[in-house]
Amino acid sequence: MSTMLFDEPGPRARRRMRVATVLGALATVALAVLAVRQFAANGQLDAARWQPYATWPMWRYLLTGLGSTALAAVVSAALAMAFGLALGLGRLSPRRWARVPAAGYVEVVRTVPALLLVYVVLFALPRYGLDLPLFWKLVVPLSVSHAASFAEIFRAGILSVERGQSEAGLAVGLTPGRTMRLIVLPQAARRVLPSIVSQSVGLLKDTSLGFVVSYTELLYSSKVLANYNGLLIQTYIVVALVYLVVNMSLSKLARTLEARRRAVLRRRTTRA
Amino acid sequence: MSVILDHLPELWQGLVVTLQLTAASFLGAAVLGVVVTALRVSPVRVLRAIGTAYVETFQNLPLLVLLVLAVFGLPEIGIQADLLVTAIVVIAVYEAAYIGEALRSGVNAVSKGQGEAARAIGLTFTQSLRHVILPQALRTVVQPLGNIFIALTMNTALAGAVGVIDLTAAANRVNLVEAQPIPIFVGAGLAYALLAACAGFVTGRLEKKLVILR
Amino acid sequence: MKKMLAVLAVSVLGLTACGETSNTAVPAVPGESKAATDVLANAPVAEAAAILPGSTMEKIKKRGELLVGGSLDAPLLSQQNPATGQVEGFDADLGKALAKYILGEPKVKIVNSASETREALLANGTVDVVFQTYTITEERAKQVAFAGPYYTSGLTIAVKKGTSGITKPEDLNGKKVLAGANTPAIPAIKKLAPQAEIITFGSDPECVQALKQDRGVAYVQDETLLIADAKKDPSLQIVTKPFTVDPYGIGLKHGDDQMKTFVNDWLGKIQGNGVWQGIWKNSIGTVVTGDAPQPPKIGSVPGS
Known part of the structure; x- marks a missing residue:
């Protein structure tokens, strides 16, 4: 798309583009240098303030936190996906008693902040005798909230499978249930895989609510760390980098999957 | 129920802050999002790279981390603003990455012939983007933008972690004093749901009005 | 599909079982x-x-x-x-x-x-x-x-060195006061200085940083913690004896x-x-x- 918005640049345009490039780069670098100098002037770049993050025990602690983040994310994702699939199917069901509650759930939960759900599990449920272990205090609200998003993804995926597919299934004598399971769902699952991965990245980011629950995932671990060494800004910069590396790898995975799917599709269409 | 009435002034104040956060940061995010989209489809490679780096960075960091970093880190490089303003800017910057992505897929959805036609009648890159591509792209992304708006409203709740007393933080404080979590949190939840419902209604109407039948 | 769900369920149970012991x-x-x-x-x-x-x-x-x-x-x-x-x-x-x-x-x-x-x-x-x-x-x-x-x-008050006009809890009225989220400082301030604007942050170092960056003029916290903070950071000063027991x-x-x-x-x-x-x-x-x-x-x- 982007390539057809402009002509192949001529010599003058190319010169102007070079100037723009240089100016843009210079401006960026100048801003960065200014910021770093200010940062250093405030003593935030002193070696002593960064030295702890050159030692293994601090990293071991952070990586343990990362492990807990991963665990919470994987469990919440599994629960949210299973529940979301049920909801998505429910919303497409011809039966009213399944369709209405599923649609209601998705529409309501989608509009309530995850943090508010965390507060409910944290403060409200214990008063009614339901005091979950810390891990579940994080996982339950995340699963409840992301199930709604997964439901929408699955529903879109199922709807995107051509009607002929399910008609064909029914025509060869499969029950509606088996048609869904054997014909529609496998195709839908393949189509929504990239969305599922990017939704999972969102979920992994949301595990940072462990900060509020005091479950020792990555962000809460960094809070404990900052409490211990008093290096607030340095700790959060390091943690931000960890999140960035992990999530970028996952997003890259999503793009690779998408590209592969496209390639397969292209091959099929050219063959046909 | 009486808990909510007793603390109506605080909760109302919280709701007002949530509305401010939502409206201001969505506006900021929309403007920035258009800029990011323009960067990502621009002819200059460095600008494209900057656009991509922007989206990649902000889509892959938790908002909570960004908020804490901005509130405590920015003053160290000489930029200190009010907590509410800082939160608005951070949320706008964060959501702009999502709006940028939505707009870009909208731009990609505009058929190729439109861009070629714009170029053929002699429009420059900026002109064809402004008069031909973006207006059409905007129409196809009304629904995704509505979803981003709802997500943004939900995300404003995180501003409570950096000292802004929004609706969620106000509800939490009232609960600390009154210890009646169910009515307080359900009330707050309803307020959010109402906000989202308004957004849904508006996007629904907009979509009907703007949709181009092809 | 059934098999897949069963495997999923089992692995979820297994995962959480070990999560329990090693993390909480x-x-x-x-x-x-x-x-x-x-x-x-x-x-x-x-x-x-x-x-x-x-x-x-x-x-x-x-x-x-x-x-x-x-x-x-x-x-x-x-x-x-x-x-x-x-x-x-x-x-x-x-x-x-x-x-x-x-x-x-x-x-x-x-x-x-x-x-x-x-x-x-x-x-x-x-x-x-x-x-x-x-x-x-x-x-x-x-x-x-x-x-x-x-x-x-007991709770006490810390300020940035050189701040004047705060010697007792009542002086916090009409000022921006920092406190840890969900700490007893919040009800105590509300009681003694109802007109104070309370700004909360999640942890002690965040409150200290906020005080140093002038997000508030005073920080109310348990005396022991404030003594430790003042010792680590000479720019802080404790201005009252504990005012709660x-x-x-x-x-x-x-x-x-x-x-x-x-x-x-x-x-x-x-x-x-x-x-x-x-x-x-x-x-x-x-x-x-x-x-x-x-x-x-x-x-x-x-x-x-």
Whole structure:
């Protein structure tokens, strides 16, 4: 798309583009240098303030936190996906008693902040005798909230499978249930895989609510760390980098999957 | 129920802050999002790279981390603003990455012939983007933008972690004093749901009005 | 599909099962810092006769581990040392001393608990005792039993050096005041300075940073913590004596009188033989100069 918005640049345009490039780069670098100098002037770049993050025990602690983040994310994702699939199917069901509650759930939960759900599990449920272990205090609200998003993804995926597919299934004598399971769902699952991965990245980011629950995932671990060494800004910069590396790898995975799917599709269409 | 009435002034104040956060940061995010989209489809490679780096960075960091970093880190490089303003800017910057992505897929959805036609009648890159591509792209992304708006409203709740007393933080404080979590949190939840419902209604109407039948 | 779901379900169960043990609790093995070990070496062990049959103490002894409700992020009181994984501080070491009294060795498992859920954790037996700046109030005593008090603290005010006009809590009226989220400072400020604008942050270092960046003119927090902060950062200054009295108790299951008597006996013993004072010296005493204070009289507070 982007390539057809402009002509192949001529010599003058190319010169102007070079100037723009240089100016843009210079401006960026100048801003960065200014910021770093200010940062250093405030003593935030002193070696002593960064030295702890050159030692293994601090990293071991952070990586343990990362492990807990991963665990919470994987469990919440599994629960949210299973529940979301049920909801998505429910919303497409011809039966009213399944369709209405599923649609209601998705529409309501989608509009309530995850943090508010965390507060409910944290403060409200214990008063009614339901005091979950810390891990579940994080996982339950995340699963409840992301199930709604997964439901929408699955529903879109199922709807995107051509009607002929399910008609064909029914025509060869499969029950509606088996048609869904054997014909529609496998195709839908393949189509929504990239969305599922990017939704999972969102979920992994949301595990940072462990900060509020005091479950020792990555962000809460960094809070404990900052409490211990008093290096607030340095700790959060390091943690931000960890999140960035992990999530970028996952997003890259999503793009690779998408590209592969496209390639397969292209091959099929050219063959046909 | 009486808990909510007793603390109506605080909760109302919280709701007002949530509305401010939502409206201001969505506006900021929309403007920035258009800029990011323009960067990502621009002819200059460095600008494209900057656009991509922007989206990649902000889509892959938790908002909570960004908020804490901005509130405590920015003053160290000489930029200190009010907590509410800082939160608005951070949320706008964060959501702009999502709006940028939505707009870009909208731009990609505009058929190729439109861009070629714009170029053929002699429009420059900026002109064809402004008069031909973006207006059409905007129409196809009304629904995704509505979803981003709802997500943004939900995300404003995180501003409570950096000292802004929004609706969620106000509800939490009232609960600390009154210890009646169910009515307080359900009330707050309803307020959010109402906000989202308004957004849904508006996007629904907009979509009907703007949709181009092809 | 069915098989896949079954596999998924099993793996979820398996994953969470191991998540439980390795994450919500931090196992503490004896022998962290030398000073702490020395003090604990002198800590008493209960006579066999004191462990009554059928009692909570016997249950703990059979289990071989004391389950303590506590924090990981309270410096000087109960703070995890990331380098060793150990939880250190006044509350944490008292927990270890109690474990030694029952078990003969300081084996504790700290269950990180949010302060709103301590009553529930004690009631359903997730933890045996709570050592977590648990202020004794008559209101709380309806839901839990309190041994102690074992320490008295109070809230005080810190400002940036050179700030004038704040000498008592009432001076905070109309000013921006920093406080930790969900701490007792919030109701206390509301009571004494109703016109103050309270700004909360999640942790102590965040509040300190916010004070230094002029997000508020004063920071209200427990005196011990503020002394530690002022010691680390010379730009801070404490401007009042503590203006509240918070007697900390050891939270026990409601109605467990056997355990309460047992823990009070232990508290009396360690206060008598200098172990309490030694633990104070190793934790709070590293920032507060002078000798350990006189411990509060056991049972002296309504609710204990």
